[in-house]
Amino acid sequence: MSAETLTENSLASDFWQGVRLSMPVVVASAPFAVLFGALAVDNGFSVLEAFLMSALVYGGASQMVGIQLFGQHVAPWLIVLSIFAVNFRHVLYSAGIGRRIAHWPVVSQALGYFILTDPQFAVAEARAQSGQTVGFAWYLGLGLPVYVFWVVESALGALFGKLIPDTHALGIDFLLPIYFLGLVMGFRKRPLWLPVVIASACASIIAYKTVGSPWHVSIGAIAGVLLAVILPPHHSGVETRR
Amino acid sequence: MSTTFWIIIAGAIATYLTRIGGHLVISRFENIHPRVEAGLNAVPAAVLTTLVAPELLNAGPAEWAALVVTAVASLRGGLMSMFLAGAAVLILARQSVG
Numbered sequence: 001m002s003a004e005t006l007t008e009n010s011l012a013s014d015f016w017q018g019v020r021l022s023m024p025v026v027v028a029s030a031p032f033a034v035l036f037g038a039l040a041v042d043n044g045f046s047v048l049e050a051f052l053m054s055a056l057v058y059g060g061a062s063q064m065v066g067i068q069l070f071g072q073h074v075a076p077w078l079i080v081l082s083i084f085a086v087n088f089r090h091v092l093y094s095a096g097i098g099r100r101i102a103h104w105p106v107v108s109q110a111l112g113y114f115i116l117t118d119p120q121f122a123v124a125e126a127r128a129q130s131g132q133t134v135g136f137a138w139y140l141g142l143g144l145p146v147y148v149f150w151v152v153e154s155a156l157g158a159l160f161g162k163l164i165p166d167t168h169a170l171g172i173d174f175l176l177p178i179y180f181l182g183l184v185m186g187f188r189k190r191p192l193w194l195p196v197v198i199a200s201a202c203a204s205i206i207a208y209k210t211v212g213s214p215w216h217v218s219i220g221a222i223a224g225v226l227l228a229v230i231l232p233p234h235h236s237g238v239e240t241r242r
Numbered sequence: 243m244s245t246t247f248w249i250i251i252a253g254a255i256a257t258y259l260t261r262i263g264g265h266l267v268i269s270r271f272e273n274i275h276p277r278v279e280a281g282l283n284a285v286p287a288a289v290l291t292t293l294v295a296p297e298l299l300n301a302g303p304a305e306w307a308a309l310v311v312t313a314v315a316s317l318r319g320g321l322m323s324m325f326l327a328g329a330a331v332l333i334l335a336r337q338s339v340g
Contacts, residue, residue, distance in 0.1 A: 031322060049246050056254035061286075065293060066253055076249050084256035085289045092282060094264030113262040171332040174305055177297040178312050178328040180290045185316035185324065187287040196284045197291045204292035205299065217292045224288025229281040 011137040018141025025119045026149045032060050033150045035175065037157020038164065039064070042172050043071030047158040054154035058147060059117065061183055062086040068176045074214035082217055093121035100128040101139070108136045115143035192228050200224030304335035 033054065040050035045067060053063055062083045069079045093116055101112055120143050128134050164170060187193055204220025211219065268274065274282075294309075301309070312328030319327075 028320075028322065045246060049244075049250060052247070053250045053253070056250055057257050058254075059257050061290070062253070062257060065289075066249065068293060070246070070249065076245055076252075079249050080252040080256055082289065083253040084260065085285060087257045087260045088282070088285045090257070090260040091264035091268060094261050094266075095268035096264070098265035098269045110262070113265065114258060116261045169333075169336060171304075171308075171329060171336055174297075174308065174332055175325075175329055177294050177305075178308055178332065179325055180293045181309055181312050182316060182321050182324045182328070184287055184290045184294060185313060186321055187290075188316075190283055190287065192280065192284060193287055196287050200288040200291040201295035204295045208296040208299065213296070216296055217289070220292030220295065221285070221289045224291065225281045225284050228284035228288075229277045231280070 011135075014135050014138040015141035018138040018143075019145055021123055022142045022145040025123075025146050029060065029146060029150055030153055032179075033153035034157035034160070035179070036060065036063055036067070037154040037159070038161030039172065039176060040067045040154075041158045041161035042164075043067040045070070045158070047155060047162070050158035051151065051155040054151045057083065058115065058150065059083075059087050059090075060150075061180075064176055064179060069214060069217070072213060078214050078218070085221060089118075090116060090121075093118075097121060097124060097128075097134075100124065100134045101136075104136050112136070112139055112143075115147055117143075117146070119146070192231060195231070196224040196228055199227040302339065304332055304339050307335050308332035 036054065037047075037050045040053065040063075041047065045053070053066065057063055057066070065086050066079055066083050069082055074082075094113060097112075097116060101109055104112065120139075123142055124134050124139060127138075164172065184197060200220045200223055203223030204216040207219040208216035297305070298309075308328045308331045311331040312324050315324035315327040318324075
């Protein structure tokens with residue numbers, strides 16, 4: 001066996017190892033992809049637009065935020081700003097994973113950052129911390145199936161969403177707040193979670209009543225983030241990770 | 243091209259900037275100020291809360307029940323199970339309350 005086939009074999013086996021690890025993520029994200037497609041159509045997107053958003057943005061929570069605000073006829077630039085704000089956590093993933101993939105060719109790195117989702121970061125960082133190399137083939141094996149299924153299932157959800165006759169009886173219009181509450185609860189182990197949530201909730205309700213939608217999103221978010229910045233660092237638990 | 247299309251393109255660019263930006267910007271600094279890091283940590287919960295809280299003003303009994311069940315279910319299960327629990331309560335309550 002030549003050295004070349006050896007490398008090819010190990011690349012293929014790295015890829016398939018990544019694919020195996022991607023399966024739980026594929027299964028867990030499937031209902032949300034279908035839900036996104038159905039809700040996107042319910043909020044005024046076409047099937048093609050729902051498909052495009054999944055293919056190009058590729059960030060579940062931010063896509064849900066986008067269609068929710070779109071359905072409320074919020075100004076386009078504020079929708080984009082909200083998508084940016086929800087996705088802002090990726091900055092930390094990107095800073096973290098950067099040193100793991102610095103040895104890849106630049107084009108591979110550019111692609112790698114495009115599919116850097118929450119689970120992609122978590123699994124890749126875990127591999128790096130166990131002392132193994134994060135290779136491009138393995139990383140692609142982990143990320144590609146999640147991406148392909150996400151996009152296809154979004155389109156299917158959008159097609160299916162057009163067939164639902166009575167969206168109120170099925171609660172479709174209120175599924176997003178439930179989903180967002182679920183996401184908020186998922187962050188509850190983070191330091192300062194409760195004070196931030198209370199501050200954002202109060203500020204957004206007051207802003208909603210006074211200034212009006214859509215400003216309650218920005219004002220509420222700024223209130224929560226400012227509180228986290230202002231409180232002494234020993235409350236926020238960030239310095240303990242040094 | 244429609245407004246929706248441009249929202250999607252701009253949203254995609256904004257998202258890609260967050261995914262590559264940490265590598266391009268933050269990794270150049272030796273360490274991040276604890277207050278900045280605390281602020282960054284708070285961003286997702288802060289933004290997502292603002293999408294739920296004002297809904298409480300317009301919520302009826304069915305919506306309240308669904309949110310309470312979702313919050314309780316979150317103490318036990320993952321995102322999917324709490325979402326399904328909340329959605330099930332909402333659909334059942336809407337059938338009876340209307």
